[in-house]
Amino acid sequence: MAKEVQIAGAGLAGLVAGITLARQGFRVKISEARPNIGGKMRYADSTLMNPTQIEKHLGVKVDEALEPWPYTRVWAYGKKYELPNPKGVQSFTVERGGGKTSLENVLYRQAIKEGVEITLGQSLSKQELKELPPGSIIATGLDRKAFEAMNIPCRPFFCHMTTGTGDPSRPGVIVYFDHFTREFGYYFQANGSAGSLVFSVQRPLVDGEKQDFRRLLHENDGVDFSGWNDNIAGWAAWPLAAWRNLRLMQDDKILAGTLAGVVSPILLFGVNGALLSGKIAAMAVTNRDQAIKEFKRIAPLYYPQFTFRKLREYAPHVFLKPLIRGILSSYHPSLFPWLMLFALWPPGYHR
Numbered sequence: 001m002a003k004e005v006q007i008a009g010a011g012l013a014g015l016v017a018g019i020t021l022a023r024q025g026f027r028v029k030i031s032e033a034r035p036n037i038g039g040k041m042r043y044a045d046s047t048l049m050n051p052t053q054i055e056k057h058l059g060v061k062v063d064e065a066l067e068p069w070p071y072t073r074v075w076a077y078g079k080k081y082e083l084p085n086p087k088g089v090q091s092f093t094v095e096r097g098g099g100k101t102s103l104e105n106v107l108y109r110q111a112i113k114e115g116v117e118i119t120l121g122q123s124l125s126k127q128e129l130k131e132l133p134p135g136s137i138i139a140t141g142l143d144r145k146a147f148e149a150m151n152i153p154c155r156p157f158f159c160h161m162t163t164g165t166g167d168p169s170r171p172g173v174i175v176y177f178d179h180f181t182r183e184f185g186y187y188f189q190a191n192g193s194a195g196s197l198v199f200s201v202q203r204p205l206v207d208g209e210k211q212d213f214r215r216l217l218h219e220n221d222g223v224d225f226s227g228w229n230d231n232i233a234g235w236a237a238w239p240l241a242a243w244r245n246l247r248l249m250q251d252d253k254i255l256a257g258t259l260a261g262v263v264s265p266i267l268l269f270g271v272n273g274a275l276l277s278g279k280i281a282a283m284a285v286t287n288r289d290q291a292i293k294e295f296k297r298i299a300p301l302y303y304p305q306f307t308f309r310k311l312r313e314y315a316p317h318v319f320l321k322p323l324i325r326g327i328l329s330s331y332h333p334s335l336f337p338w339l340m341l342f343a344l345w346p347p348g349y350h351r
């Protein structure tokens, strides 16, 4: 009889782990708390990746969900920058939500085809998470319960999001740094859907700050928010409490995705990390030493970012403005891999 592996969470990491193990002949059972799969992919809309490399490394298809854009526009304290991608590195908006070609649904179809059993609406309690059999994979994202059950330090995390319809002929991303947050806000469009998101990690945004961000987007880029759904003001646990949070194993459980800490501490992005750590988690089921080696290969890329975050986190705008403008002004496509290490650790970029 096929050996069984249990996975908690059907976000990107859980789905990739499930597909990989099912292909190796395991009977895979995923418990998903929500009535739908995908986790935070509902909110993740832009990322930098090389789909060819990702697909080659993971053995899963992702390209259906991606739409390329050639450069990123950034506004930093009133000054505009256009950052073209270097040759060979493509930026993509990643389709989100329940659409047929959204990344989570592209993965979901592959999981079902491989015979992965997914139970929706099954939220595992702290006790149930702890009692999962040794070698189970926990890929529960930002859920605080799992951090507590696994005894991993976490911290609160806030962001604010609006969604609406965009112009399908203008896929892309516009990033804003300004006084409305110490983090950043951005606007994205993919396949005709659009959204804006402001990270404000330390505390929720107040109304005046939200209005300031919208005003900037409206004045500079003509974004019209009328009729938009002002729907998500998130609170969650976040692995950025300590840099030792980056871990593949905790006791006898295997961690994947956000819970394993593979989220860029600077930009708070994690699609690449979730996809790849899903694959590494699956590897840990069959060859733990190799998986630990692979995990350790990627981990050092996060540590400098984490240090940078700690330095800038409490910095006032008077310090952030020259810092961010300085980084943007010295941008050259050849420096891109160094600026964007968070997204570039997929194999093929940094070797």
Ligand SMILES: Cc1cc2nc3c(=O)[nH]c(=O)nc-3n(C[C@H](O)[C@H](O)[C@H](O)COP(=O)(O)OP(=O)(O)OC[C@H]3O[C@@H](n4cnc5c(N)ncnc54)[C@H](O)[C@@H]3O)c2cc1C
Pocket (backbone or CB within 6 Å): 008, 009, 010, 011, 012, 013, 014, 031, 032, 033, 034, 036, 037, 038, 039, 040, 041, 043, 044, 045, 046, 047, 048, 122, 123, 124, 125, 139, 140, 141, 142, 143, 145, 146, 159, 161, 197, 234, 256, 257, 258, 259, 263, 268, 269, 270, 271, 272, 274
């Ligand atoms: C607002 C926001 C915007 C983002 N934007 C971007 C972006 O633009 N680009 C980018 O690259 N990254 C972005 N990220 C990060 C990216 O979305 C995540 O890193 C990635 O989706 C995490 O995948 P995951 O599989 O680790 O976790 P998740 O996607 O969170 O999936 C975890 C799953 O586990 C389930 N679950 C939780 N607890 C339990 C339980 N007890 N029992 C059973 N199931 C459980 C959840 O319901 C969920 O489906 C963003 C994140 C946020 C929050």
